[in-house]
Amino acid sequence: MDMSDKDKFELEKSNDNPTNYHSSGGLSSDWRFNSTSIPNSSLGLVPIDNQMSVCRGDLVGAASCSSASVIDSFGPAMWEHPTNSQNLVFCDINVQNIASSSNTAGIGKGVPASLRNGIDRTLEMGWNPPNSMLKGGIFLPNAPGVLPQSLSQFPADSAFIERAARFSCFNGGDFGDMVNPFGVPESMGLFSRGGGMMQGPGEVFVGSGMKSVSGGQSQKNVMNAGEASKDISMSVDHMATEGSPLKNETKRESLARSRDEAKKGLGGSSNDSDEAEFSGGSGQDEPSMLEGNCGELSAKSLGSKKRKRSGEDAELDQAKGTPQSAKGSPETQQKGDQKPTSTTSKAGGKQGKQGSQGSDQPKEEYIHVRARRGQATNSHSLAERVRREKISERMKFLQDLVPGCSKVTGKAVMLDEIINYVQSLQRQVEFLSMKLATVNPRLDFNIEGLLAKDILQSRALPPSSLAFSSEMPMAYPALHQSQPGLIPTAFPGMESHSDIIRRTINSQLTTMTAGFKEPAQLPNVWDDELHNVVQMTYGTSAPQDSQDVNEPLPPAHLKVEL
Amino acid sequence: MTSERAAATAHTGSIKNRFARRFLRSLLKIKRSDRLGAGTSTGFQSNEEVTKRNAQRIKTAAYRSMARVVGPRKIWSRALLFKLRYRARIQGAGLRKRRLVSKKKRVLRKENKVQVISREPSRADDLRKLVPGGDSMHICSLLDETAHYIKCLATQVKVMQSIADRFIL
Numbered sequence: 001m002d003m004s005d006k007d008k009f010e011l012e013k014s015n016d017n018p019t020n021y022h023s024s025g026g027l028s029s030d031w032r033f034n035s036t037s038i039p040n041s042s043l044g045l046v047p048i049d050n051q052m053s054v055c056r057g058d059l060v061g062a063a064s065c066s067s068a069s070v071i072d073s074f075g076p077a078m079w080e081h082p083t084n085s086q087n088l089v090f091c092d093i094n095v096q097n098i099a100s101s102s103n104t105a106g107i108g109k110g111v112p113a114s115l116r117n118g119i120d121r122t123l124e125m126g127w128n129p130p131n132s133m134l135k136g137g138i139f140l141p142n143a144p145g146v147l148p149q150s151l152s153q154f155p156a157d158s159a160f161i162e163r164a165a166r167f168s169c170f171n172g173g174d175f176g177d178m179v180n181p182f183g184v185p186e187s188m189g190l191f192s193r194g195g196g197m198m199q200g201p202g203e204v205f206v207g208s209g210m211k212s213v214s215g216g217q218s219q220k221n222v223m224n225a226g227e228a229s230k231d232i233s234m235s236v237d238h239m240a241t242e243g244s245p246l247k248n249e250t251k252r253e254s255l256a257r258s259r260d261e262a263k264k265g266l267g268g269s270s271n272d273s274d275e276a277e278f279s280g281g282s283g284q285d286e287p288s289m290l291e292g293n294c295g296e297l298s299a300k301s302l303g304s305k306k307r308k309r310s311g312e313d314a315e316l317d318q319a320k321g322t323p324q325s326a327k328g329s330p331e332t333q334q335k336g337d338q339k340p341t342s343t344t345s346k347a348g349g350k351q352g353k354q355g356s357q358g359s360d361q362p363k364e365e366y367i368h369v370r371a372r373r374g375q376a377t378n379s380h381s382l383a384e385r386v387r388r389e390k391i392s393e394r395m396k397f398l399q400d401l402v403p404g405c406s407k408v409t410g411k412a413v414m415l416d417e418i419i420n421y422v423q424s425l426q427r428q429v430e431f432l433s434m435k436l437a438t439v440n441p442r443l444d445f446n447i448e449g450l451l452a453k454d455i456l457q458s459r460a461l462p463p464s465s466l467a468f469s470s471e472m473p474m475a476y477p478a479l480h481q482s483q484p485g486l487i488p489t490a491f492p493g494m495e496s497h498s499d500i501i502r503r504t505i506n507s508q509l510t511t512m513t514a515g516f517k518e519p520a521q522l523p524n525v526w527d528d529e530l531h532n533v534v535q536m537t538y539g540t541s542a543p544q545d546s547q548d549v550n551e552p553l554p555p556a557h558l559k560v561e562l
Numbered sequence: 563m564t565s566e567r568a569a570a571t572a573h574t575g576s577i578k579n580r581f582a583r584r585f586l587r588s589l590l591k592i593k594r595s596d597r598l599g600a601g602t603s604t605g606f607q608s609n610e611e612v613t614k615r616n617a618q619r620i621k622t623a624a625y626r627s628m629a630r631v632v633g634p635r636k637i638w639s640r641a642l643l644f645k646l647r648y649r650a651r652i653q654g655a656g657l658r659k660r661r662l663v664s665k666k667k668r669v670l671r672k673e674n675k676v677q678v679i680s681r682e683p684s685r686a687d688d689l690r691k692l693v694p695g696g697d698s699m700h701i702c703s704l705l706d707e708t709a710h711y712i713k714c715l716a717t718q719v720k721v722m723q724s725i726a727d728r729f730i731l
Contacts, residue, residue: 394705437616
């Protein structure tokens with residue numbers, strides 16, 4: 001089937017198109033088909049669609065060559081090189097198509113359709129980002145003013161996606177609504193396909209751009225997304241500015257750019273596509289029908305009809321009409337399904353269904369997100385929001401710290417509470433220092449013992465809640481026995497044991513006092529009050545020490561128990 | 563599991579223990595200097611004065627030990643240490659009053675300027691006055707520092723309370 005498609009393609013190409021087409025297009029088509037058949041089952045759909053379009057093009061006659069060439073050029077761009085160059089070409093072609101599509105909607109649609117079908121989920125990721133990159137590079141010089149300043153500044157999160165989508169919707173229609181909520185790249189891809197189809201070529205392009213945005217963000221990086229969004233805006237701009245009459249020159253320009261950036265063969269193919277677009281003005285109806293058959297949303301057909309009516313101003317109509325088409329997508333889709341029965345493949349219908357589902361789902365989510373997020377999207381309000389979030393986060397943290405603050409709501413009241421608490425703590429410190437100062441004379445010979453004990457306790461008793469409990473028992477055995485019971489897991493029996501031994505040794509051997517517990521930390525203390533220390537330790541806990549020394553078993557026992 | 567938990571508890575208790583150790587050491591130092599100075603100067607000083615001075619010193623020691631334990635990784639501890647060091651240097655140099663006065667003047671002038679420039683003082687400004695080093699902070703970092711400061715102050719109060727209880731017993 002692939003082979004047959006290829007053959008047909010080549011035949012058509014040879015028939016319709018001049019020499020450049022052969023030189024570049026044939027090879028590219030081969031490439032594309034091979035690659036498509038390899039990666040996915042869905043890729044099989046691509047050739048079918050192409051064939052369909054080609055057939056229709058044949059029916060149309062002059063338009064047929066255009067569509068075929070478009071598809072061809074598109075195909076090579078997509079599949080020929082897995083790298084950037086083809087992407088570049090592809091983007092260019094798409095842009096051109098869009099530019100021309102304001103008049104010749106059918107061709108533009110045909111291209112997107114093939115695009116849709118031919119693109120794999122896996123491949124989308126690969127080619128979209130570079131695509132966007134290229135577009136940005138190409139179209140920046142054309143319409144730099146359109147670029148939103150805020151876009152480049154956005155971080156690479158979902159919010160950014162939303163914003164980008166919004167921007168796109170701002171530019172091209174309501175497309176962003178559906179695109180936004182899509183977190184999954186696959187669904188994004190499907191949806192963007194569907195959405196793009198719904199809105200017509202320009203919007204299709206936007207859709208592809210959006211795809212790249214979402215996919216790139218979910219999987220890759222911000223830069224791509226940002227540029228993709230830029231590209232979207234650029235493309236839209238192209239559409240808007242370069243309406244139908246100047247198609248040719250603009251196409252030429254873009255073509256030249258594409259050539260510059262792409263390879264020669266690709267450039268040739270793009271040329272062909274351009275020609276095809278030129279000629280494809282008459283083939284509007286057929287491509288649109290084709291897309292409907294392909295099972296994509298037939299909203300396009302609506303858009304195309306509108307375009308027919310309005311002619312060159314079709315862009316605006318599209319932008320306005322896209323919401324309608326989006327709403328009426330199910331019905332239109334049904335139409336599309338009915339149409340395809342004649343010639344389409346099942347896969348096309350499936351795709352269209354998927355696209356419609358995707359569009360339905362994301363809509364709701366998007367509304368939800370939008371309601372939550374609010375409208376402010378410029379950088380200042382964003383920063384302000386971040387700041388507010390930070391502050392509230394800290395406030396929450398402080399709420400846990402400050403007693404009696406948990407029930408308070410409102411930042412001012414909470415700040416009051418915090419201030420009061422800090423003041424009270426500081427006052428408490430003052431008061432306690434007063435107390436200590438008054439008590440100080442009495443404690444002369446208590447501190448050292450306390451210090452020694454503190455150190456001991458801090459070692460033997462990691463949980464500090466007990467370290468300074470007021471009823472701290474002086475009897476060490478009791479402590480040791482009670483502690484493990486309280487904190488069985490945290491009690492290092494060996495440590496306490498060694499501490500006890502050390503302490504007893506220290507108390508017995510006064511020569512060791514210099515290196516008592518913390519030789520580095522406590523030299524002064526022990527230097528001056530050596531005797532004091534020894535006396536203190538003896539006085540406070542000598543009997544217990546002796547007990548400990550006499551029976552060092554309890555810790556060991558405890559350890560065993562632990 | 564036991565080791566993990568022990569490590570965790572030791573970590574949480576480490577600041578407290580270190581602070582207690584430091585504070586006790588500084589208390590010892592104060593007492594020692596007291597005893598050294600008792601022979602010379604205490605004779606013609608009233609008991610209240612001595613107590614007041616000692617309270618001041620103890621308070622300073624408590625704050626310093628707290629700041630030292632926290633180390634330079636927090637703004638408030640840095641500011642506190644700087645302030646205490648500055649004060650101690652002034653005290654040591656014996657220039658305390660003059661410099662303090664001038665500093666006060668400077669601060670006043672500064673405050674006036676700030677007030678002229680900015681809006682009326684808010685609650686955050688009150689908090690800034692309470693947290694050392696808070697004058698030049700954003701509200702976000704101020705809240706961060708406040709949280710840490712409150713934690714440390716609470717620990718300090720707890721430790722001092724337990725020590726005082728022990729002493730009084």
